[in-house]
Amino acid sequence: MIVKTGYWRRGLRLAGALLGIGISGCSAMPFGGVSAPQASAKAPPPMVQNCGIVSIGSPSNYACDGKVYTAFQLAKLRQDWEKSHGG
Amino acid sequence: MVDLCCPDTCFSKLDKEKDMKTTISKLRSLLLVLATGLLVIGLAGNLPAQDSADSMPMLRLYINPKTKVVYSEPGPGRRLLSEIPMSTVNSSEVLRKTEAQLKENQQQISELQQKNEHLEASNFDLNKQMAEIKPAWRDYINNFQDKFRVGALFYADYRFYTHAGFQPQELTQLTNLGPGNNNYNSFDITRTYLNFFFFPTPDWTLRITPNMYKTIGSSNDKVGASTGFGSNLDGDLGVRIKYANIQYSALWDKLGVSALQGGKVLIGEIANPLVGWEEDLYNYRYVNLTPWNYLSLSSTQVGIGFEGPIKPFADEKTYADYSFGVYDNSSFHAFEQTDTKQGMARVSIYPFGSTWRFQGLGLTGFYNYGYGNTAPDSAQAVTALKGPDAHITRIAALLHYTAEQWGVAGEFDYGNNAFSAANLFSGSGPSDEFGTASGTQYGPKTAKTFYGNSCSSSALCYNPYSGFGAQTGAWNALLNNGQSRQIGMDIFGHYHIPDTAFTLFGMFQWFQPNDKVNPDPLDFQRFIAGLSYQYNEYLRFAVDSQNVLFYHNQQAESVPWLEQFNYVPGSKLNSILLPKTGTIPFLVPRDTHSIFANVEFAY
Numbered sequence: 001m002i003v004k005t006g007y008w009r010r011g012l013r014l015a016g017a018l019l020g021i022g023i024s025g026c027s028a029m030p031f032g033g034v035s036a037p038q039a040s041a042k043a044p045p046p047m048v049q050n051c052g053i054v055s056i057g058s059p060s061n062y063a064c065d066g067k068v069y070t071a072f073q074l075a076k077l078r079q080d081w082e083k084s085h086g087g
Numbered sequence: 088m089v090d091l092c093c094p095d096t097c098f099s100k101l102d103k104e105k106d107m108k109t110t111i112s113k114l115r116s117l118l119l120v121l122a123t124g125l126l127v128i129g130l131a132g133n134l135p136a137q138d139s140a141d142s143m144p145m146l147r148l149y150i151n152p153k154t155k156v157v158y159s160e161p162g163p164g165r166r167l168l169s170e171i172p173m174s175t176v177n178s179s180e181v182l183r184k185t186e187a188q189l190k191e192n193q194q195q196i197s198e199l200q201q202k203n204e205h206l207e208a209s210n211f212d213l214n215k216q217m218a219e220i221k222p223a224w225r226d227y228i229n230n231f232q233d234k235f236r237v238g239a240l241f242y243a244d245y246r247f248y249t250h251a252g253f254q255p256q257e258l259t260q261l262t263n264l265g266p267g268n269n270n271y272n273s274f275d276i277t278r279t280y281l282n283f284f285f286f287p288t289p290d291w292t293l294r295i296t297p298n299m300y301k302t303i304g305s306s307n308d309k310v311g312a313s314t315g316f317g318s319n320l321d322g323d324l325g326v327r328i329k330y331a332n333i334q335y336s337a338l339w340d341k342l343g344v345s346a347l348q349g350g351k352v353l354i355g356e357i358a359n360p361l362v363g364w365e366e367d368l369y370n371y372r373y374v375n376l377t378p379w380n381y382l383s384l385s386s387t388q389v390g391i392g393f394e395g396p397i398k399p400f401a402d403e404k405t406y407a408d409y410s411f412g413v414y415d416n417s418s419f420h421a422f423e424q425t426d427t428k429q430g431m432a433r434v435s436i437y438p439f440g441s442t443w444r445f446q447g448l449g450l451t452g453f454y455n456y457g458y459g460n461t462a463p464d465s466a467q468a469v470t471a472l473k474g475p476d477a478h479i480t481r482i483a484a485l486l487h488y489t490a491e492q493w494g495v496a497g498e499f500d501y502g503n504n505a506f507s508a509a510n511l512f513s514g515s516g517p518s519d520e521f522g523t524a525s526g527t528q529y530g531p532k533t534a535k536t537f538y539g540n541s542c543s544s545s546a547l548c549y550n551p552y553s554g555f556g557a558q559t560g561a562w563n564a565l566l567n568n569g570q571s572r573q574i575g576m577d578i579f580g581h582y583h584i585p586d587t588a589f590t591l592f593g594m595f596q597w598f599q600p601n602d603k604v605n606p607d608p609l610d611f612q613r614f615i616a617g618l619s620y621q622y623n624e625y626l627r628f629a630v631d632s633q634n635v636l637f638y639h640n641q642q643a644e645s646v647p648w649l650e651q652f653n654y655v656p657g658s659k660l661n662s663i664l665l666p667k668t669g670t671i672p673f674l675v676p677r678d679t680h681s682i683f684a685n686v687e688f689a690y
Binding site: 048049050051052053054055056057058059060061062063064065066067068071072074075078 | 236237238239280282284366370372373442443444445446490491492494583587588621623624625687689690
């Protein structure tokens with residue numbers, strides 16, 4: 001039977017504190033550049049299905065987040081994003 | 088103007104250049120041989136003879152292998168090149184021949200030098216021309232791609248009518264079979280724009296848009312005494328020009344009116360102020376027509392128009408936008424017959440400012456005043472009622488709110504003589520409306536009185552209980568009397584289902600074709616409800632239900648009651664007598680119900 005003593009508890013707390021410091025310290029370390037996982041964390045571009053239709057024509061225009069895009073611009077943004085994410 | 092050489096000319100010049108290089112190469116070889124020969128002969132003629140070991144006079148020549156220079160004496164770095172017995176050399180004869188050869192060679196050299204100079208000059212010109220040609224091509228291509236654009240718009244559908252009937256067309260040139268043809272279904276193409284835009288300068292644009300349309304009607308040809316050709320027009324997919332106009336966009340910039348910048352002047356076959364604008368507000372033109380377009384107002388007019396936003400403040404928001412113009416009274420696909428013109432104007436006000444077109448709360452007013460497309464000599468003829476020659480008024484007042492994820496609009500419509508029988512039956516109508524009597528006519532061998540007319544085999548009478556002849560006479564009286572007044576109310580909108588590519592949409596229209604007729608058997612309600620799927624930036628699909636409800640109970644009206652309007656008892660329609668007395672039954676048309684699957688491609 002293990003009897004927890006004050007010394008044992010203090011040791012556990014110290015180990016936890018060191019672990020926390022270590023983790024937080026590592027996470028705060030800057031990376032050398034933008035890695036692929038970081039790029040994938042970027043928000044996707046506006047998708048046409050989430051935009052309001054401004055006009056249908058050649059080209060069609062859509063309002064996304066308060067900004068107006070042509071269908072060509074939205075398609076390029078989507079395709080670029082899909083390419084950068086292995087799509 | 089840049090000189091562009093044709094392939095033949097270019098090859099000729101390249102050949103010349105090649106000849107010139109060959110000539111230069113030959114010239115160099117000749118000079119080398121000549122120099123060597125001269126050296127040999129010169130040495131032979133001028134140097135003293137050198138004796139060989141056995142006292143025979145010999146000419147010894149030495150060469151420096153590095154410099155390739157021939158010497159007559161030995162020296163450092165020189166090697167014996169050759170020993171020539173002097174007895175083999177007749178100096179005077181050799182000299183004479185050499186001098187002659189030298190003169191000939193000098194002459195050749197001179198000629199070659201001249202030729203070379205000429206070729207060099209020619210080559211310089213050629214290089215200069217080639218240098219000019221390449222940029223010219225690049226410039227031409229760059230100009231073309233920057234100042235020309237092609238787009239396309241395509242609408243197609245499949246439709247199935249659970250209940251077929253007479254009605255206005257749901258989409259352009261879309262016709263359906265009438266009552267008695269339930270389960271009628273069809274695949275259709277209703278729009279194939281090819282949009283050509285030319286931008287020769289930043290402020291001028293030329294637009295040309297051919298569009299497919301379904302031809303209706305046929306006329307067979309008789310050729311010669313006994314030959315005939317069948318028509319290939321009926322139902323054929325023809326092409327006509329939907330838009331052909333020039334646009335000037337720098338008027339307000341040049342006048343220095345900054346609040347109106349972005350405005351355009353349009354001349355030619357142009358979109359009218361209401362229909363195209365409202366189609367974009369509604370978003371689902373590929374499914375069904377907007378209210379006034381459904382009733383009678385064409386989307387395109389021939390004339391001159393002005394349109395643009397009004398941005399009075401520095402916040403760049405649009406507080407109003409306008410469109411107005413003067414146009415032919417005829418539609419864009421008809422011959423203009425009138426000596427008058429029609430005017431149209433629309434103003435949309437966004438009291439809180441709009442960051443993009445339609446965004447936020449908007450109030451819109453539209454006014455149109457024109458005349459029926461009738462030639463002056465016919466329009467001025469004295470008649471009891473003006474009928475189709477009367478003036479036409481269309482008014483629309485809209486209250487609308489648009490967000491990125493949803494939109495809703497309410498509309499009030501008012502008109503005079505703006506909904507004729509031809510409009511009511513633009514999608515499907517009784518054959519009596521278009522020149523052929525329907526049903527079985529009453530025509531006994533011996534004349535008998537029938538609905539007040541004396542009817543016989545030579546004077547046929549419409550039977551109100553067979554076909555639609557008598558009804559067509561009554562419907563035309565109610566609609567085409569020159570004093571009709573239209574009242575309508577509409578509501579339409581859409582809602583995007585979050586995190587999906589689906590949007591719910593719908594439209595409801597209530598319309599009184601002539602509110603002076605009470606009750607009017609032609610009053611109707613129309614509603615469309617559907618689900619749209621946005622596949623990508625260019626492609627949308629929809630499934631929807633489209634319905635027209637002639638909502639009054641079936642009614643019959645007496646001839647005296649119909650006379651209040653434009654009904655002439657005992658008159659003829661398609662050479663057949665209309666009832667003179669009695670009552671015409673079944674004046675309320677049947678409802679129509681249909682399911683549509685639509686597709687839109689816009690690029």
